[in-house]
Amino acid sequence: MGMNRKRSDYVAHSKKVTRGPRWKALRLQALDRDDWQCVQCGERRRLECDHIVPVRDRPDLSFTLSNLQILCGSCHARKTRLEVGHKPLPPNRQKWRDLLRDMQRNLIEQKG
Ligand SMILES: [Zn+2]
Numbered sequence: 001m002g003m004n005r006k007r008s009d010y011v012a013h014s015k016k017v018t019r020g021p022r023w024k025a026l027r028l029q030a031l032d033r034d035d036w037q038c039v040q041c042g043e044r045r046r047l048e049c050d051h052i053v054p055v056r057d058r059p060d061l062s063f064t065l066s067n068l069q070i071l072c073g074s075c076h077a078r079k080t081r082l083e084v085g086h087k088p089l090p091p092n093r094q095k096w097r098d099l100l101r102d103m104q105r106n107l108i109e110q111k112g
Pocket residue numbers: 038039040041042043071072073074075076
């Protein structure tokens with residue numbers, strides 16, 4: 001026991017930071033620095049501001065720009081999964097998820 005990290009635990013810690021007005025300004029700074037795209041895959045939509053070292057582990061770095069990076073929703077979810085201690089999805093399952101996401105995205109673009 002005690003080895004299992006809870007996702008809710010991480011979320012609760014980061015919520016305390018991302019609720020405040022100070023966060024809004026910092027998030028914009030991070031978005032500008034990373035050119036409004038996911039630093040891992042270049043996606044420009046569904047962008048989220050991630051703490052490279054989680055708030056739970058280093059609360060003192062909560063408002064440090066160099067500890068922030070812009071990730072898209074799917075890269076962010078993958079990172080959180082690892083932090084929480086889940087194994088990453090096997091490559092074939094990850095590929096399938098990415099494929100589904102691309103299909104959804106294409107559908108949305110065609111509609112627009
Ligand atoms: Zn991404």
